[in-house]
Amino acid sequence: MPSKAGDLQVNNSESVVQIAAQLLDSVTALTNVEEDGYSRKPSLSYVEVKHLQEQISAVSLRLRYIENATRPINRLPSAVFLKVFHILQDTPSSPSLLEPYSLRWNVVTHVCSQWRKLALSDPTLWHRIPILSKGCFALVDAFLTRSSGLPLTITLPQEPLRDYSITRVQVYLRGLRHLINNASDRIERLVMEPQFPIDDIVRADRLGKTLSQELFSKVSLMPPNVALDVVPNTVENALSKLFTESMPQVQHLELWSEAVPYLLRRPDPLEHLTVLELHRVKVDPSNIDVLVFSKVIAILDASKGSLRRLVLAGVELRDDLHSQLAVGDALPPPIALSSLESIEIGDWESQETLITFLHQLQIPPSASRCIWGANSTPTAIAALILPSSSELEDHAVHRIVLSSVAQTDMIAFHKGSLYINGSLPFEDYSPLFNDRTKFQSVHELVLTPLLAPLTPVDWTTLFGLLPNIRKIKVRDAETSRLLSALRNGTDDSQHQTPPSLPLPHLAEFDIKYSITTWKELIEHESTTEVWSMVMLLTLLARERATFGPGPNDGMLQRIHLRIDSRVTDLEEMAALLGQLREWVSCLDCSFGDDAYSLTDHEYKERSKERMDGGWYLVMKEFNGVWPTKAVYFLRSQSSSSDKDQDSESSGFGLKTFAAHHIDFLDVEQQS
Numbered sequence: 001m002p003s004k005a006g007d008l009q010v011n012n013s014e015s016v017v018q019i020a021a022q023l024l025d026s027v028t029a030l031t032n033v034e035e036d037g038y039s040r041k042p043s044l045s046y047v048e049v050k051h052l053q054e055q056i057s058a059v060s061l062r063l064r065y066i067e068n069a070t071r072p073i074n075r076l077p078s079a080v081f082l083k084v085f086h087i088l089q090d091t092p093s094s095p096s097l098l099e100p101y102s103l104r105w106n107v108v109t110h111v112c113s114q115w116r117k118l119a120l121s122d123p124t125l126w127h128r129i130p131i132l133s134k135g136c137f138a139l140v141d142a143f144l145t146r147s148s149g150l151p152l153t154i155t156l157p158q159e160p161l162r163d164y165s166i167t168r169v170q171v172y173l174r175g176l177r178h179l180i181n182n183a184s185d186r187i188e189r190l191v192m193e194p195q196f197p198i199d200d201i202v203r204a205d206r207l208g209k210t211l212s213q214e215l216f217s218k219v220s221l222m223p224p225n226v227a228l229d230v231v232p233n234t235v236e237n238a239l240s241k242l243f244t245e246s247m248p249q250v251q252h253l254e255l256w257s258e259a260v261p262y263l264l265r266r267p268d269p270l271e272h273l274t275v276l277e278l279h280r281v282k283v284d285p286s287n288i289d290v291l292v293f294s295k296v297i298a299i300l301d302a303s304k305g306s307l308r309r310l311v312l313a314g315v316e317l318r319d320d321l322h323s324q325l326a327v328g329d330a331l332p333p334p335i336a337l338s339s340l341e342s343i344e345i346g347d348w349e350s351q352e353t354l355i356t357f358l359h360q361l362q363i364p365p366s367a368s369r370c371i372w373g374a375n376s377t378p379t380a381i382a383a384l385i386l387p388s389s390s391e392l393e394d395h396a397v398h399r400i401v402l403s404s405v406a407q408t409d410m411i412a413f414h415k416g417s418l419y420i421n422g423s424l425p426f427e428d429y430s431p432l433f434n435d436r437t438k439f440q441s442v443h444e445l446v447l448t449p450l451l452a453p454l455t456p457v458d459w460t461t462l463f464g465l466l467p468n469i470r471k472i473k474v475r476d477a478e479t480s481r482l483l484s485a486l487r488n489g490t491d492d493s494q495h496q497t498p499p500s501l502p503l504p505h506l507a508e509f510d511i512k513y514s515i516t517t518w519k520e521l522i523e524h525e526s527t528t529e530v531w532s533m534v535m536l537l538t539l540l541a542r543e544r545a546t547f548g549p550g551p552n553d554g555m556l557q558r559i560h561l562r563i564d565s566r567v568t569d570l571e572e573m574a575a576l577l578g579q580l581r582e583w584v585s586c587l588d589c590s591f592g593d594d595a596y597s598l599t600d601h602e603y604k605e606r607s608k609e610r611m612d613g614g615w616y617l618v619m620k621e622f623n624g625v626w627p628t629k630a631v632y633f634l635r636s637q638s639s640s641s642d643k644d645q646d647s648e649s650s651g652f653g654l655k656t657f658a659a660h661h662i663d664f665l666d667v668e669q670q671s
Contacts, residue, residue: 023059027052065113074114081118085125103130123148129179130155133168136175144183151188151249154179158195169204169235176238184246191254194279194633202258205235240265251306256280260315264290269302274339276300276307279630280314292320297360301335308339313346313630319356334362342368344628346408351375358384365391370419372410372631378420378429385413386438396441400466404451405618406627414625421626423451426458433465443470443505447477448618459485463502474511475617483536487543501544509537512562512617515609530566534576541583558586567591 030052034041044052069075089105109116119125126146131154132139144152179187192198243262250270254277255263261281276299283291296317300307321331340363348354354371363369369385387395398416409422411429420429433439445466454462459482463469472482486502511533537559545555559580567573581587590602609616 027056069114074112078118081115082122082125085119085122089125089128120146123150127151128153128155130157131172131175131179132157133171136171137178140175140178144179149186152183152186153189153191153252154187156190156192156196156198158193169201172201173205173235173238176235176242180238180242180246184242185248187247187250189252190247190250191252192256192259193254194256194629196256198256198258201235202239209234209236251275253277254279257282261287261290263299264295269299271302272306273299273303274306275309276303277309277311277630278313278315279311280634281316283316288318291316292318293357293360294320294324297321297335300337300361304335304337304339306339307337308341310337310340310342311344311628311630312348313344313628314634316347316349317353317357319353321360331360334360336362337367338364340364340367342370342414344370344372344630346370346372346628346630347634348373349375351377351380355380355384365395368412368414368625370410370412370414370625370628372408372412372421374408376409376411378411378424379431381411382432385411386418386432387413389437392438392441397439398441399444399446400442401446401448401621402450402454403448403618403621403626405448405622406631408631410626410631412625414623417623417625419622419626425452426454426462430458430461430465433462436465439466440468442466443468444473445469445471446473446475446621447479447482448475448621449477453478454481456481456485460502467503468505469503470505471508471510472506473621474509475621476512476514479511479533480536483533483540487536487540501547506544507557509556509559511560513564513566514617515564515606530563531573531576534561534573534580538576538580538583541580545583556584558588559584561587561589563589563591 030043032043034043085105085108088108091105109119123146126143127150129140129143129147129152239259239262243259244266247270249272251272252275253263253270253273254275256279258281260278263278264287278296281287281291296312300310325331343361343363345354345358365387371381371385386397396416397413397418399418401417401419401421403419403421404423405421409424410419411421412419463485474482486506541556541559577587577589
């Protein structure tokens, strides 16, 4: 560039104002035009003017970068931005399990150049690839490029309800083929969400193949002896290649419906699985040959040293092991799943088949075990759920939870807690407790609302079978029958000798009711007024203090009452609570946020309860064991309408709590 107006000299010490003034003076000087009698001569040629404009545009762009960097939010370190991006990516757009998959976090790449540059520079933001019905090929290609060779998590997500036409199926197909051809060896996790339309896609794909075959058969010009390979690139071919030839290093598999048989047809079982979840497969002539014990056991045997979680829900297997044996041969020894942390089996129609299958597995005593379904008999499954006599020293039963959640019967054992769930009558599961050696360590009983409440006689029988209980917890459930069974039932003056007290070691009651009124409780159980409950507690506490083996030996050590939704004013009960306090070593009674006995932790719990809804207190007692994602989707899909899901047979509104408790349902995310 000519130096007619002088070169722009800038020292680092000059202020921004001086830089701008010098630049303006230099450009102004260049605007002078010399003129003679024949023409006008500008200071710069056209080419030089364009070059100067480009330079000024570049400076302007740099100034915009500087302006952007001066904003308070952009003063944060890059590491902080990336952490925020990851949190945004992991945060569901809605707490409901029915929310379609969302790429809303991707908006950060369109805010400003700095944010986009940061996001594109971090491969860990791009290694989770969704297979969507819109722009699938371009999206897969972009994520593969930006993930820079990292192991991949492939998600086949639920999408909003659409018409899964042959054209839309081809969109899925292009994305799948691109993934299989370019990065199948990088797949570490493959998660098919429950409502991914795999059945619709396969049906549309088969229809397209049939139509193509018919079309080609009508082509009259084709020689009759020429065999056509009609439509070689189909979804079925892609799925077959994906599950039978690809993914040698995959560790995490969650599959539903039509995808499961493809995996079971794999000739060389996967050897590095840590999570295997197979759900809801309809038996038909096309897959009956692979829905057998031997296929699943081959997979488990190959990954027996690494498998941590196993789920078989709605996958009814056929026993083919005995038919493969020669006369006189014995079955091979059970497979020792040494790393298994949890096993869940649900909705097996044949309980005999279920028991036979589980006998082929050697499950570590520390593993969580959950079996659910309409045909589950507690006494038959107990041996598969409870620790054996040799395991009791380290894995004894310490806690029993009675509940009716999630539309189905369930028995589970997890970290010393035995969960009995559903509409099971007491006589169906009470024989479990006849083996006193397995339940002599039970010191805590948890009661939540029941579809089949226990009678006072049932409670008396249960207390006789579990005499070492020290603590009883009640969560939004009715207490009158339980307290009546614990009371002696006669006046003090009529006792010639001290009576024997039920649960002689009982020391603590922890009774809590939700902040808001819970309509399901009112619908399914008779409701005792809280005044009556306190009176029953007072009579019980007085009897135990009076008839204990020694002075104060039978006195209850602590009663904690949280009665938010059961009363309107705690002051009205002051006299009753005062009488109860005389017979208890420690009485804590809270009502509302102003209760004097609330700790900081309890205040935080109440805030979380308001956000999560009425099922919070009940769900906390399950510690993430129940309900699972499998039972939610299998049960919700079997209901014809939302009204059916909230009916009496629904197990206390499955949809209601699932819409507010995604953290409880996703056990693996918790861990």
